[in-house]
Amino acid sequence: MIQLWHFPLSPFCRKVRLALAEKKLEVELIEVPYWERSSEFLRRNAAGKVPILRIDGLTLAESDAICGYLEDTVPTPPLIPSDPAARAEMRRLVGWFDDKFHQEVTRNLVYERIHKKVSRQGYPDGAAIKAGVKAIKFHLDYMGWLLDQRRWLAGPDLTLADFAAAAHLSCLDYSGDVDWSRNEGVRDWYAKIKSRPAFRSILADVVPGFRPTAHYADLDF
Amino acid sequence: MIQLWHFPLSPFCRKVRLALAEKKLEVELIEVPYWERSSEFLRRNAAGKVPILRIDGLTLAESDAICGYLEDTVPTPPLIPSDPAARAEMRRLVGWFDDKFHQEVTRNLVYERIHKKVSRQGYPDGAAIKAGVKAIKFHLDYMGWLLDQRRWLAGPDLTLADFAAAAHLSCLDYSGDVDWSRNEGVRDWYAKIKSRPAFRSILADVVPGFRPTAHYADLDF
Numbered sequence: 006m007i008q009l010w011h012f013p014l015s016p017f018c019r020k021v022r023l024a025l026a027e028k029k030l031e032v033e034l035i036e037v038p039y040w041e042r043s044s045e046f047l048r049r050n051a052a053g054k055v056p057i058l059r060i061d062g063l064t065l066a067e068s069d070a071i072c073g074y075l076e077d078t079v080p081t082p083p084l085i086p087s088d089p090a091a092r093a094e095m096r097r098l099v100g101w102f103d104d105k106f107h108q109e110v111t112r113n114l115v116y117e118r119i120h121k122k123v124s125r126q127g128y129p130d131g132a133a134i135k136a137g138v139k140a141i142k143f144h145l146d147y148m149g150w151l152l153d154q155r156r157w158l159a160g161p162d163l164t165l166a167d168f169a170a171a172a173h174l175s176c177l178d179y180s181g182d183v184d185w186s187r188n189e190g191v192r193d194w195y196a197k198i199k200s201r202p203a204f205r206s207i208l209a210d211v212v213p214g215f216r217p218t219a220h221y222a223d224l225d226f
Numbered sequence: 227m228i229q230l231w232h233f234p235l236s237p238f239c240r241k242v243r244l245a246l247a248e249k250k251l252e253v254e255l256i257e258v259p260y261w262e263r264s265s266e267f268l269r270r271n272a273a274g275k276v277p278i279l280r281i282d283g284l285t286l287a288e289s290d291a292i293c294g295y296l297e298d299t300v301p302t303p304p305l306i307p308s309d310p311a312a313r314a315e316m317r318r319l320v321g322w323f324d325d326k327f328h329q330e331v332t333r334n335l336v337y338e339r340i341h342k343k344v345s346r347q348g349y350p351d352g353a354a355i356k357a358g359v360k361a362i363k364f365h366l367d368y369m370g371w372l373l374d375q376r377r378w379l380a381g382p383d384l385t386l387a388d389f390a391a392a393a394h395l396s397c398l399d400y401s402g403d404v405d406w407s408r409n410e411g412v413r414d415w416y417a418k419i420k421s422r423p424a425f426r427s428i429l430a431d432v433v434p435g436f437r438p439t440a441h442y443a444d445l446d447f
Contacts, residue, residue: 092298
């Protein structure tokens with residue numbers, strides 16, 4: 006059985022969970038309080054981060070490495086385009102969400118509001134939250150601009166770029182930080198991705214002490 | 227002619243420069259003050275980051291996307307292993323350096339000491355520098371531990387993981403932040419990589435107002 010050490014509101018873990026589910030790979034989810042840095046956990050990944058995937062006798066870390074491995078070993082359905090230019094555009098967008106969006110939005114909102122509290126590492130920083138609330142508007146507009154020209158974020162097909170973006174937005178939706186009325190194209194895109202069977206496990210996530218917003222698991226939001 | 231918009235002491239740009247040179251692709255380097263966020267620059271990459279590569283009529287952003295594109299279109303010499311497990315290990319290490327090492331070391335030392343000053347965004351933060359000086363020791367030890375077991379960081383062959391690591395360490399060496407006496411294996415590895423023709427352009431870099439350490443360009447350091 007494939008095993009994934011994860012934290013429910015980690016966008017990086019959610020991206021991997023979506024890729025696993027889309028490729029119809031069953032996985033045992035093991036929730037890990039990554040901030041406690043237990044020696045067993047650090048032995049699996051010296052970087053002290055989730056996700057960590059146990060598969061084919063290997064222990065893999067870093068969401069990018071894991072998603073690449075899944076694509077290499079289970080190519081159907083493809084989540085990375087085959088054309089070099091299309092691959093580069095997909096990777097640019099994965100970088101956009103996992104680096105820029107993460108730093109400017111997810112970290113400022115989800116980590117400040119939820120991870121800090123759960124890991125008992127202090128109180129939310131008001132300035133960070135304010136910056137996050139401002140930044141998400143620009144990002145939703147940018148996504149809307151992309152989706153005006155494309156069916157999915159990186160082009161005509163669903164790719165890891167969509168899963169990276171949806172992983173971040175679903176964490177932010179849990180904490181009620183997404184204004185879905187801001188951009189219709191983005192809302193339609195999220196509705197499409199949210200209704201995929203691969204999304205079910207994510208919509209069932211619960212972090213004790215933090216209820217998701219009322220519409221979080223609602224396919225008609 | 228291939229064009230690269232870059233900043234000399236950006237580890238992400240250096241990784242791309244090493245990959246280009248290793249694949250014997252000539253490139254015109256265009257230095258860009260990325261912090262000024264000119265509209266021309268933002269039109270090339272809305273993320274406001276370097277590197278940006280103009281190649282084959284395409285404008286590519288994000289070092290990961292660029293290196294993937296180069297590997298896809300110029301496969302020789304290979305910088306990404308062909309075996310899925312080896313690829314995952316390489317990607318894990320690229321993530322290690324470009325995320326963890328960058329946050330804990332490069333940002334705290336090179337960005338605090340040099341980027342901040344060059345971009346006139348304030349003065350170095352003493353606490354950040356202290357954290358960086360402490361963290362680099364752990365990272366050099368970890369690299370030494372890997373190199374005890376392997377010829378190159380990710381396995382028997384030179385890969386992008388070595389270029390990612392060398393890109394960061396070369397920026398830190400410029401500012402005199404690497405204690406090469408700490409680990410002999412790491413020093414030998416860096417001497418090997420530093421003597422490659424691909425490294426020459428990096429050793430010739432100069433940032434006005436900041437002289438590199440005396441041994442920076444010295445192959446016998």
